Amino acid sequence: MPLDPLSSTFAALADPTRRAILARLALGETSVMExxxxxxxxxxxxxxxxxxxxxxxxxSRGREAQWRPCRIAPASFKQADGWLGNFRRFWDESFNRLDGLLEEMKAEEAAKAPPRSNRKVRVKKEKQRGRTRG
Amino acid sequence: MPLDPLSSTFAALADPTRRAILARLALGETSVMExxxxxxxxxxxxxxxxxxxxxxxxxSRGREAQWRPCRIAPASFKQADGWLGNFRRFWDESFNRLDGLLEEMKAEEAAKAPPRSNRKVRVKKEKQRGRTRG
DNA sequence: CATGTACTTAGCTCATCGGTTAAATAACCT
DNA sequence: AGGTTATTTAACCGATGAGCTAAGTACATG
Known part of the structure; x- marks a missing residue:
C-alpha cells in the first residue's frame, strides 16, 4: 500500500543518512559509490x-555506463515546503495573512518592475501571539 | 535511543493523521477529544x-481541568523549514543566494557521519559526469 | 569470453511504528 | 465517597524500516 506523496517525502527526510545524501547532492550530481x-x-x-x-x-537517477548518477529532484521538496508554509505564520512574523496578500501583490508588481529578489524576508524575531492562557 | 531533532520532526510529519491533527491545530488550540x-x-x-x-x-500541551489543550509549537516547524530552505534554490527561481548556506548544512549533517571522505575521486577516464546544475 | 567495477536484489534479523483493547490516572460534580 | 468525563499507560500484534551478507545484473575493457 503506497503512502501518499507527502508522507513518503517526509518519511524519506526523517533519516540523517538520507538527509546527508541530499546535502551532498545539493552540491551536484554524483554516483552511488561517491x-x-x-x-x-x-x-x-x-x-x-x-x-x-x-x-x-x-x-532522480540517470544512467551513464555502469554509473547511476543521482541528482536532486525539486518537486517533492517544493511540496513539502509548501505544506510547511501553511504554518509559517506561527514562526515568521512577516508571514501573516495580510503579509501574504501583500506579497502576492508585490510579486505581481515585481513582474513588471526590475526584478529585485525580495520574496521572503528573514526575520530573526520570535514572538508569541496572543493566547488565552490564564 | 533518541533521534536527532530534525529526524524526529520529519518522522512525526510523515503520518497523514498527525499532519491532519496539525492542520486542525493551525486553526487554534483544542482538546484531545476534539x-x-x-x-x-x-x-x-x-x-x-x-x-x-x-x-x-x-x-505543546497545557492543562486545563481534565483537558489537555494542544497547540502548535513553532520551533520545530521553523527548524524543518530551515533545513528545506537549503534546497530552495532548486525550485524557487527567486532564490538565488549562493551563500554559505550549504556550508552550514554540511557542517550540521556531517557532525553525525564520520568525515573520512576526503579521498580523491577515482576517475578512471576523466569521465565527465554531472554538473548539470552549474 | 573472462574479469573487474558499479550497483541492485534477495533473504534474513531486529527494532520501531501504528493500531488495538483493557485498565489506570486525573480532575470535575454531585 | 462515588460517578462521570478526559486522557494516558500497559500489553499485545502485524507491518514496516534499517541494517547486514551473499548473490545477481549491467556495463567496460582486456
Whole structure:
C-alpha cells in the first residue's frame, strides 16, 4: 500500500543518512559509490536509501555506463515546503495573512518592475501571539 | 535511543493523521477529544500521535481541568523549514543566494557521519559526469 | 569470453511504528 | 465517597524500516 506523496517525502527526510545524501547532492550530481563514501555502511544500505529517496521523488537517477548518477529532484521538496508554509505564520512574523496578500501583490508588481529578489524576508524575531492562557 | 531533532520532526510529519491533527491545530488550540473526532481511530491511538508530535516539538500541551489543550509549537516547524530552505534554490527561481548556506548544512549533517571522505575521486577516464546544475 | 567495477536484489534479523483493547490516572460534580 | 468525563499507560500484534551478507545484473575493457 503506497503512502501518499507527502508522507513518503517526509518519511524519506526523517533519516540523517538520507538527509546527508541530499546535502551532498545539493552540491551536484554524483554516483552511488561517491555518495556512499562518507558513511560507515554497506553499499546495499546506501542503495536502499537511494531507492527510498527516489520513490519519495526527492532525487532522480540517470544512467551513464555502469554509473547511476543521482541528482536532486525539486518537486517533492517544493511540496513539502509548501505544506510547511501553511504554518509559517506561527514562526515568521512577516508571514501573516495580510503579509501574504501583500506579497502576492508585490510579486505581481515585481513582474513588471526590475526584478529585485525580495520574496521572503528573514526575520530573526520570535514572538508569541496572543493566547488565552490564564 | 533518541533521534536527532530534525529526524524526529520529519518522522512525526510523515503520518497523514498527525499532519491532519496539525492542520486542525493551525486553526487554534483544542482538546484531545476534539482532535480525535474526525478520525475513525481509538483515543489511545490519538494520544500516541500527540505524544509523537509533542516529542518532536511540533506541539505543546497545557492543562486545563481534565483537558489537555494542544497547540502548535513553532520551533520545530521553523527548524524543518530551515533545513528545506537549503534546497530552495532548486525550485524557487527567486532564490538565488549562493551563500554559505550549504556550508552550514554540511557542517550540521556531517557532525553525525564520520568525515573520512576526503579521498580523491577515482576517475578512471576523466569521465565527465554531472554538473548539470552549474 | 573472462574479469573487474558499479550497483541492485534477495533473504534474513531486529527494532520501531501504528493500531488495538483493557485498565489506570486525573480532575470535575454531585 | 462515588460517578462521570478526559486522557494516558500497559500489553499485545502485524507491518514496516534499517541494517547486514551473499548473490545477481549491467556495463567496460582486456
Amino acid at each position: 555518495l556512499a563514501k562518507p558513511f560507515d555502511m554497506s553499499l546495499p544500505a546506501i542503495s536502499k536509501h537511494l531507492k527510498v529517496l527516489e520513490h519519495a521523488g526527492l532525487i | 482532535l480525535a473526532k474526525p478520525f475513525d481511530m481509538s483515543l489511545p491511538a490519538i494520544s500516541k500521535h500527540l505524544k509523537v508530535l509533542e516529542h518532536a516539538g511540533l506541539i
